[in-house]
Amino acid sequence: QVHLVESGGGSVQAGGSLRLSCVASGNLGSIRYMAWARQVPGNEREVVASIYVTGTPTRYLDSVRGRFTISQDGKQTTIALQMNDLNLEDTAEYFCAAATQYRGSALSPESYEYWGQGTQVTVSS
DSSP, rough: EEEEEEOEEEEEEEOOOOEEEEEEEEEGGGEEEEEEEEEETOOOOOOEEETTTSSOOOOOTTTTTTTEEEEEEESEEEEEEOOSOOOGGGGGEEEEESSSOOOOOOTOGGGGOOOOOEEEEEEEE
16 A cells, blocks of 8 residues: 655746645555646546656656656655646646556556545646
8 A cells, every 4th residue: 555645735826836745655665656647627637747766767748848847855755746837727636646567658547546635736827
């Protein structure tokens, strides 16, 4: 079992920045890769960035590439998401995810079996 806890969400004006953090606990040795995903009510969850526990490779959703950066933060299973130049379309609940097996694309939500509770990010004009 893996437990994920996110922090760092909040409200920001368009063009601003936020940094999200995720700390994993439990069977950390089983984790193969981790990700950040987001979901707006009524829409499907989408993975915005992923990272292998080795640190590479990283992958990004096209709409966030160049603005968001996923990284490890001190430990292989503690990750961060630096979000810059935020826009209204980035408003969503953001979730941390972990996968213990290599299955499909790292940008597919179906690849992940563990999820955090989520943290809200709201971008206003």
